Amino acid sequence: MSQRAQVVLFYTLLFVPVALCWAGQHDVRDLHTQHLRGRAIVHDSSQLSQAYDFIIIGGGTAGLVLASRLSEDSNHTVLVLEAGNTGDDVKVSTDIPGNAFTHSLLHTPYDWGYNTVTQPKANNRQLYWPRGKILGGSSAVNGLYLVRPSKIEYDTWADLMQSQDNGAGAKAWSWDRHFPFMKKTETYTPPVPDAQSVLNVAYNLNNHGTNGPLHASYPGYVLPVVSNWIPTLQNVGIPQSPDPSGGQGWGGFIATSAINPTNWTRSYSRPAYIDPLPPRPNLDILVGVTVTKILFDSNLTATGVQFAVSKDGPVTTINVRMEVLLAAGAIGSPNVLMHSGIGPRDVLVAAGVDVKLDLPGVGQHMQDHISSSVTFKTTAETIVSMLAKGAADGVPPGQSSPFLSFVNSATCYANTSNLIGSYDDAVKFQKTVLDSLDQSVSTLIPSKDPGVIEGYKALYRANAEKILLSPVGQVELLLYATGNFGPGDQTISLQLALQHPYSQGRLYITTNDTFDTPALDPQYLTHPADATLMRQAVRLARKIAATPPLSNVLGDELSPGPSVTSDDAIDAFVANDIQTEFHPANTLAMLPRNQGGVIDTKLRVYGLQNVRAVDASIFPVQFAAHMQWPVYSLAEHASEIIRAFHNGVADPDDLSSTPGGNNTNNNNNNSSTGNHHGGALSSSIPSVLTSAVALFAALAVVL
Numbered sequence: 001m002s003q004r005a006q007v008v009l010f011y012t013l014l015f016v017p018v019a020l021c022w023a024g025q026h027d028v029r030d031l032h033t034q035h036l037r038g039r040a041i042v043h044d045s046s047q048l049s050q051a052y053d054f055i056i057i058g059g060g061t062a063g064l065v066l067a068s069r070l071s072e073d074s075n076h077t078v079l080v081l082e083a084g085n086t087g088d089d090v091k092v093s094t095d096i097p098g099n100a101f102t103h104s105l106l107h108t109p110y111d112w113g114y115n116t117v118t119q120p121k122a123n124n125r126q127l128y129w130p131r132g133k134i135l136g137g138s139s140a141v142n143g144l145y146l147v148r149p150s151k152i153e154y155d156t157w158a159d160l161m162q163s164q165d166n167g168a169g170a171k172a173w174s175w176d177r178h179f180p181f182m183k184k185t186e187t188y189t190p191p192v193p194d195a196q197s198v199l200n201v202a203y204n205l206n207n208h209g210t211n212g213p214l215h216a217s218y219p220g221y222v223l224p225v226v227s228n229w230i231p232t233l234q235n236v237g238i239p240q241s242p243d244p245s246g247g248q249g250w251g252g253f254i255a256t257s258a259i260n261p262t263n264w265t266r267s268y269s270r271p272a273y274i275d276p277l278p279p280r281p282n283l284d285i286l287v288g289v290t291v292t293k294i295l296f297d298s299n300l301t302a303t304g305v306q307f308a309v310s311k312d313g314p315v316t317t318i319n320v321r322m323e324v325l326l327a328a329g330a331i332g333s334p335n336v337l338m339h340s341g342i343g344p345r346d347v348l349v350a351a352g353v354d355v356k357l358d359l360p361g362v363g364q365h366m367q368d369h370i371s372s373s374v375t376f377k378t379t380a381e382t383i384v385s386m387l388a389k390g391a392a393d394g395v396p397p398g399q400s401s402p403f404l405s406f407v408n409s410a411t412c413y414a415n416t417s418n419l420i421g422s423y424d425d426a427v428k429f430q431k432t433v434l435d436s437l438d439q440s441v442s443t444l445i446p447s448k449d450p451g452v453i454e455g456y457k458a459l460y461r462a463n464a465e466k467i468l469l470s471p472v473g474q475v476e477l478l479l480y481a482t483g484n485f486g487p488g489d490q491t492i493s494l495q496l497a498l499q500h501p502y503s504q505g506r507l508y509i510t511t512n513d514t515f516d517t518p519a520l521d522p523q524y525l526t527h528p529a530d531a532t533l534m535r536q537a538v539r540l541a542r543k544i545a546a547t548p549p550l551s552n553v554l555g556d557e558l559s560p561g562p563s564v565t566s567d568d569a570i571d572a573f574v575a576n577d578i579q580t581e582f583h584p585a586n587t588l589a590m591l592p593r594n595q596g597g598v599i600d601t602k603l604r605v606y607g608l609q610n611v612r613a614v615d616a617s618i619f620p621v622q623f624a625a626h627m628q629w630p631v632y633s634l635a636e637h638a639s640e641i642i643r644a645f646h647n648g649v650a651d652p653d654d655l656s657s658t659p660g661g662n663n664t665n666n667n668n669n670n671s672s673t674g675n676h677h678g679g680a681l682s683s684s685i686p687s688v689l690t691s692a693v694a695l696f697a698a699l700a701v702v703l
């Protein structure tokens, strides 16, 4: 077990009993219980109708956006089925941003807590893959980074679908067409003066939304060391991004975070999209139930879904009138689809599931960001030192909720030349990667299906030809000042995460029970280009750490340590150190069907009449970004496509209309999601925050 994993486990064990006593100490919960009745969030399936127009599988990041937007139309009934619970007893963990780092919900019942199958190139380890199992999904448990992909990446996606429908539907996923939905999700607030004096954030308001449900902002407290970040990067030749939200998200910048600055709480899909709604009799949300399968008639029209509370519990069936929407995430959605008989024939037969439709791409093309780090002693304040000092003095530093909104958000997306050396070196590297395509096809694809193989090639070429030699980041470097090694050591890490992997894996079921965990095989580091980029990223991290002004506050390198310098030694370190950056995706990829695609440009599953997928599984390419912002804007865009379809108006993407224009307003006057601002901080919160600090002078760090 790595040192980091031990620390995580230790604090997880510490956290669980304390979380239980907190639940009784504050009244935030009562506040939310009242909201629940209004929102028709129910725990008991007897309160449901027998049929709904839309059934959404998964009340996570995308699922709650869909629920909110589709139920704006009072003529449509909407049901959300979520496996996790409301999370009302763990508001302290979900709502206080800094608590994502100090006592997260990972390794608790609110985490699916998956593990990959053994990864031979990661020193034969099985890697831990957390996912949120809670209303709000992973947006309730994640690290709060809000980062948009670049225009080049969206346009690469659209190009992959250009052969379909004469390019009509593909256009939807180009940057220019999709960009308005990114703004539609968002209410942007620049940093407060205290934070801005350290962060010096560059931003352009034209690229941001002003009235969306999700808050994009910055923490109320920032460690002084963060002010060194941008100048240090500039000194190694990596310029600051003028505004990372406008399609040029590369170079150094301070990321926006999903923080509601009116009360310094986490903004995630539930408080953003569901809690502020007026009562809607056409929306039901049932928590604590796992969807086991979608039911189909002989025509492959979905007629309903089945769910159960537990593996051996009774199964309930609810009928669907219009559509089933898969929003169970990059693991949950392909899992449900395969257990419904839709997927690769060989996988389904081996698992004992009746094949309804042989769709070989389900679960394929899986990609993830892998992450490692270089850690240094520091003389600068870290969150560990701030909290330890406060505990020793008996005066916690975090009396204020702004302090406890601390997050890590200083980032850098380094391009191929930044990593490999010069631009010329990058050109040579690109040639090596392109030249190894045939070799990779013959050895690295976990499928014999000719379509899946074509899809692998298409993604590989798109990556190598359009992204590798562009300014888009290949590796993300994060300044991580919350401390990695627990109390006592003052450390700062530079985390490095591969953004555009050439290794692709797959997910597949091994039993006929949806409650069983599917096999997750990302095939980490199987392509040599991935190992090269990670190795060079370790070197770049050291170069950054040795450059002033950051070097002025950093001391000895603790991990991997100064003796680890040769290619082989760094590769061995990386193989043993990588973990997920928490962005597995692409398991129901939007690609042409003859390339192992699963989803068409309208997000419909090929071959099914009325099933769409809307979540992180549908992206064909990985992005140099964190995953939640693309998921939110995807779900906003999907909602418009779906509503236009059922309201008998032309698809907005087939006209050149703008979102929120004609099409959505035609039949509905209730298009606002009820974005209420200015709510005062609940008076109970500060005492909760204080006790959190007093109890947790020490930290578990995972995000």
Ligand SMILES: Cc1cc2nc3c(=O)[nH]c(=O)nc-3n(C[C@H](O)[C@H](O)[C@H](O)COP(=O)(O)OP(=O)(O)OC[C@H]3O[C@@H](n4cnc5c(N)ncnc54)[C@H](O)[C@@H]3O)c2cc1C
Pocket (backbone or CB within 6 Å): 057, 058, 059, 060, 061, 062, 063, 081, 082, 083, 084, 106, 130, 131, 132, 133, 134, 135, 136, 137, 138, 139, 141, 142, 143, 144, 145, 146, 147, 289, 290, 291, 292, 327, 328, 329, 330, 332, 333, 336, 514, 581, 582, 583, 614, 615, 616, 617, 626, 627, 628, 629, 631, 703
């Ligand atoms: C620990 C962690 C840290 C992360 N950090 C960041 C970050 O800082 N910034 C960022 O942008 N991204 C981050 N991510 C990634 C990001 O949060 C996710 O990629 C994104 O939220 C996924 O959204 P989704 O809608 O696809 O899935 P989810 O939000 O995971 O939603 C899926 C939902 O479906 C439910 N479900 C699954 N199966 C079933 C079933 N059979 N029946 C009923 N319900 C089911 C799940 O319980 C869940 O609620 C992080 C993720 C994790 C786990």
Ligand SMILES: *[C@@H]1O[C@H](CO)[C@@H](O)[C@H](O)[C@H]1NC(C)=O
Pocket (backbone or CB within 6 Å): 072, 073, 074, 075, 278, 279, 280, 667, 668, 669, 670
């Ligand atoms: C608008 O919302 C109100 C209150 O939720 C509801 O009573 C009404 O039916 C809705 N009207 C439309 C057109 O959606």
Ligand SMILES: *[C@@H]1O[C@H](CO)[C@@H](O)[C@H](O)[C@H]1NC(C)=O
Pocket (backbone or CB within 6 Å): 297, 299, 301, 609
């Ligand atoms: C098959 O599906 C189509 C499209 O939804 C529908 O029009 C048709 O009536 C269905 N046929 C049967 C036999 O259900």
Ligand SMILES: *[C@@H]1O[C@H](CO)[C@@H](O)[C@H](O)[C@H]1NC(C)=O
Pocket (backbone or CB within 6 Å): 237, 238, 239, 415, 416, 417, 418, 423, 426, 468, 469, 470, 471, 472
């Ligand atoms: C990477 O960024 C540097 C600095 O801006 C730039 O000079 C170089 O051309 C970029 N490389 C690529 C491949 O775009």
Ligand SMILES: *[C@@H]1O[C@H](CO)[C@@H](O)[C@H](O)[C@H]1NC(C)=O
Pocket (backbone or CB within 6 Å): 352, 512, 513
């Ligand atoms: C699922 O598999 C088990 C054991 O392999 C078998 O006993 C059971 O009948 C199967 N169930 C269904 C619904 O096929």
Ligand SMILES: *[C@@H]1O[C@H](CO)[C@@H](O)[C@H](O)[C@H]1NC(C)=O
Pocket (backbone or CB within 6 Å): 655, 656, 657, 658, 661, 662, 663
């Ligand atoms: C809006 O609707 C009107 C009337 O139906 C139509 O003439 C116009 O083209 C539509 N505009 C857009 C942008 O779709």
Ligand SMILES: *[C@@H]1O[C@H](CO)[C@@H](O)[C@H](O)[C@H]1NC(C)=O
Pocket (backbone or CB within 6 Å): 073, 074, 075, 667, 668, 669
């Ligand atoms: C609901 O449906 C009725 C009957 O089809 C229609 O008259 C009305 O405009 C619809 N309302 C909305 C909000 O779509």
Ligand SMILES: *[C@@H]1O[C@H](CO)[C@@H](O)[C@H](O)[C@H]1NC(C)=O
Pocket (backbone or CB within 6 Å): 667, 668, 669
């Ligand atoms: C929406 O509002 C407009 C103007 O307020 C009104 O004329 C129209 O009838 C309303 N439509 C519906 C479906 O309620």
Ligand SMILES: *[C@@H]1O[C@H](CO)[C@@H](O)[C@H](O)[C@H]1NC(C)=O
Pocket (backbone or CB within 6 Å): 028, 095, 260, 262, 263, 265, 271, 275, 276, 676, 677, 678, 679, 680, 681, 682, 685
């Ligand atoms: C924070 O403010 C928002 C409104 O901006 C509100 O919906 C939410 O309930 C508040 N959270 C708490 C815990 O008070």
